[in-house]
Amino acid sequence: MSYPTCIDMLTTIEATLREKVEPAVDEIAARSALATIYHVLHYIRIAIGAEGQILCDEIAALRMILPRLRDDLARHGTDGRDLALSIGGGLEAPLRDQHAYPSLPELAGEAHLLGNLFHDALEKLIGQEVGRVEEADYAALREECRGHIRSTLVARSRIVDAAYANHDPRR
Amino acid sequence: MSSFTPEVLNAYLRERLGTGVRLIGLERYGRGSSRETWVAQLREGTGTRKIVLRRDPPAGAMIPTPLRNEYLLYDGLGQTDVPIAKAMWWEDGGPWADRPFYLREHVEGHWRVEGLENEGAEADVLRIEISKQHIAALARVHAVDWRALRFDELLPAPLGRNEAAAVNIDAIVARYQRARIDPVPIVLEAAAWLKARAPVASRISLCKGTNGLGEEVFRDGRLVALSDWEEASIGDPAADFAFMQNMAPRIVRDGHTLWSLQHALDYYATLTGTVIERESVRFYGWVRALWMATFSQTAAAGLHRDPQGSEIRQAWTATEINHLAQRILATAMGWLPPLPQSLFEATHRSIEQN
Numbered sequence: 001m002s003y004p005t006c007i008d009m010l011t012t013i014e015a016t017l018r019e020k021v022e023p024a025v026d027e028i029a030a031r032s033a034l035a036t037i038y039h040v041l042h043y044i045r046i047a048i049g050a051e052g053q054i055l056c057d058e059i060a061a062l063r064m065i066l067p068r069l070r071d072d073l074a075r076h077g078t079d080g081r082d083l084a085l086s087i088g089g090g091l092e093a094p095l096r097d098q099h100a101y102p103s104l105p106e107l108a109g110e111a112h113l114l115g116n117l118f119h120d121a122l123e124k125l126i127g128q129e130v131g132r133v134e135e136a137d138y139a140a141l142r143e144e145c146r147g148h149i150r151s152t153l154v155a156r157s158r159i160v161d162a163a164y165a166n167h168d169p170r171r
Numbered sequence: 172m173s174s175f176t177p178e179v180l181n182a183y184l185r186e187r188l189g190t191g192v193r194l195i196g197l198e199r200y201g202r203g204s205s206r207e208t209w210v211a212q213l214r215e216g217t218g219t220r221k222i223v224l225r226r227d228p229p230a231g232a233m234i235p236t237p238l239r240n241e242y243l244l245y246d247g248l249g250q251t252d253v254p255i256a257k258a259m260w261w262e263d264g265g266p267w268a269d270r271p272f273y274l275r276e277h278v279e280g281h282w283r284v285e286g287l288e289n290e291g292a293e294a295d296v297l298r299i300e301i302s303k304q305h306i307a308a309l310a311r312v313h314a315v316d317w318r319a320l321r322f323d324e325l326l327p328a329p330l331g332r333n334e335a336a337a338v339n340i341d342a343i344v345a346r347y348q349r350a351r352i353d354p355v356p357i358v359l360e361a362a363a364w365l366k367a368r369a370p371v372a373s374r375i376s377l378c379k380g381t382n383g384l385g386e387e388v389f390r391d392g393r394l395v396a397l398s399d400w401e402e403a404s405i406g407d408p409a410a411d412f413a414f415m416q417n418m419a420p421r422i423v424r425d426g427h428t429l430w431s432l433q434h435a436l437d438y439y440a441t442l443t444g445t446v447i448e449r450e451s452v453r454f455y456g457w458v459r460a461l462w463m464a465t466f467s468q469t470a471a472a473g474l475h476r477d478p479q480g481s482e483i484r485q486a487w488t489a490t491e492i493n494h495l496a497q498r499i500l501a502t503a504m505g506w507l508p509p510l511p512q513s514l515f516e517a518t519h520r521s522i523e524q525n
Contacts, residue, residue: 028523029199033483035522040486112353119354126363149357150506153497160494167517169524170487171204 007045014041032171039170043163048104050162054155055107062114065148066091069121072141076132080124087117118148180224183267184213187260191216204484205233205401205466206241210277221277222259226270230477233488234401235350235469240325242273244400247320253311254396256388278398280390283523287384295422297392299430304394305387305418306435310442312397313376313408322377328405329375335406336369339458342404347465352472355493358464361500365458370451372407379403383416385519402462409447412436413455416519460499467493491518 004012014037022034070087073080095110096102122145125138132138181194196212200223209224227238245258259274286297317323329338344362347355380402388396404410412419412435419435421428428434433449440446471489474481495515501507 032522036483036487040483040490043486043490115354115356119356119359122356123359126359129363145356146360146506149360150501153357153494153501153507156494157498160491164491164514164517167513167520169520169522170491170518171484171521 006048010041010045010048014038035169036171038168039164039166042166043159046159046163050159051104052102052107054158055104055111056102057155058111058152059107059114061148061151062111062118063091065144066114066117066121068141068144069118069125072137073121073124076128080121083117083120083124087121090114090117118145179267180211184211188213188215195219204482204488206238221279223256223275223277224272225275226268226272228473228482229270229480230473230482230485231469233466233470233473233482233485235346235465236401238271238273240403241400242275243325244322244403245273245275247322248312248315248400250320251311251315253315254308254394256396256398278388278390278396280388280395282385282388282398284384284389284392288524292424295424295429298420298422301389301392301394302418302420302430302435303438305382305415306439307442308387308394308397309379309382309408309411310439312379312411313374313443313445315377317377317405323405326403326405329372332372332375332407335372335375336454336458337366339404339406339410340365340369340461343458343461343465347461347468350465350472351468352475353468355464355468355497357497357500358461361457361461361504364504365454365461368454370407370409370448370454372409373445373447373451374408375406376408377403377405378408378410380410380414381416382411382414383418385416385521407451407455408445409451410455410458412439412447412452414459457500457503460496460503463492463496464500467496 017034017037022031025031025034066087070084070091073087074084090113095113096106125142125145128138129142177194177197180197184194185192193214194211195214196210198210198212200208200210207224207226207228210221211224212219212221225238225241232238239261242258242261245255248255249257256278257276259276261273262268262271264271284297284301286294287301288294289297315322317326317328322328327338327342329335340362344358347358379397379400381399386397386399387394388398412432415435419432420430421432422430432452436447436449436452467488470485471493474485474489495510495518498507498510502509
């Protein structure tokens with residue numbers, strides 16, 4: 001079934017709530033919930049279209065930076081070696097069928113797992129700042145991490161900014 | 172109220188307050204989203220009164236601080252000159268409910284102030300008066316002897332003014348790490364960045380945390396109670412000026428600045444003798460973004476684990492508020508340009524203001 005799409009149906013849900021349900025609701029808590037529902041429905045409509053590519057890009061970027069973090073952790077200090085091994089395992093593990101079209105939950109799961117490894121590696125790296133602040137390699141890797149975080153935030157802005165561009169009451 | 176039905180609540184209140192009491196009305200307060208707030212109307216003899224019941228939603232609170240801490244703050248502050256609803260008692264749940272709750276007295280009033288949003292010079296006078304009342308109430312909060320009330324057993328307390336910011340930031344990051352369901356690495360970067368440029372606190376005070384329109388109770392143009400203590404902390408009082416929600420408005424009329432954040436800080440200094448620098452307020456605005464990122468994670472985690480039992484506002488918090496918090500931190504660190512102020516103002520608007 002091609003049509004109607006999920007986005008079509010979400011639009012219909014919102015219109016039905018506005019035109020048929022909201023006029024019948026007096027209680028303030030219920031009307032407030034409807035106000036929030038409209039925004040969340042809009043978010044979902046935007047996310048359905050954009051989130052898949054954003055997650056694919058995020059996963060690709062993590063797969064590029066994580067090997068460098070793994071190698072740096074393995075070289076500096078004994079407490080980073082376990083995490084370096086975890087990163088190696090995470091990068092090598094087959095997380096999904098590479099020949100099948102990925103679902104959003106599958107992509108989210110992979111981005112989540114790799115993102116957690118990045119998060120934990122960054123935490124270790126920040127903890128090393130006092131002893132390594134003069135190292136060029138350390139500074140470059142920190143800057144690369146910042147660049148990754150910034151790019152991820154900009155990418156996700158494409159969903160959130162569009163979804164909440166309407167300044168109607170949020171609740 | 173799921174398992175705590177009006178019938179059960181009625182029986183409970185009669186047990187606690189006596190058989191002369193009868194529950195005649197029960198309404199959920201719609202404005203707040205972090206915890207459940209219910210207002211119960213009781214008939215006692217020939218009169219009526221209201222009490223407030225507070226508890227976490229079934230999926231857990233959006234605020235990652237214990238409900239019992241909130242109750243103990245109300246209980247302790249009820250012994251001071253801070254305008255606040257008096258705490259009544261705490262219940263672990265026991266035979267009456269499936270989760271803990273507490274009760275407090277109801278203070279008659281409203282979060283809105285009539286005429287405050289009007290145009291014109293008369294409304295300017297009102298806005299300045301309300302701002303001064305709010306600052307005076309905060310001055311009382313900051314003067315509270317938190318050690319005598321043992322609030323340092325509830326909240327992390329810095330040993331000195333130099334470490335106020337670091338203790339605050341570390342406490343937030345610790346809550347973030349416990350609460351998080353998704354990695355938010357900018358929290359780690361921002362925490363390190365903030366600690367590296369932390370101001371020295373002017374004093375160590377109990378701070379309310381969430382302030383301003385929507386958080387306090389007004390009646391007949393007077394502030395009668397400070398409400399919403401979920402984000403209370405012990406530290407730099409500048410933190411309270413960082414999140415005031417229109418309680419320190421910039422008012423310009425005929426080319427003259429009648430009121431502003433600096434005016435508010437100057438007024439505070441006349442009341443307390445404590446000077447708070449605007450740069451410190453700006454700093455704690457960034458620290459609050461760390462807190463926003465943290466409670467966004469609590470919201471997200473609760474919704475992911477129990478979507479059926481979650482509130483729709485958790486979905487909004489986990490998306491827009493989560494993202495805005497990160498954008499604030501990115502802007503603070505010079506990574507991204509600032510978002511328009513109108514976007515942040517929109518997040519505070521409710522249907523009651525329409």
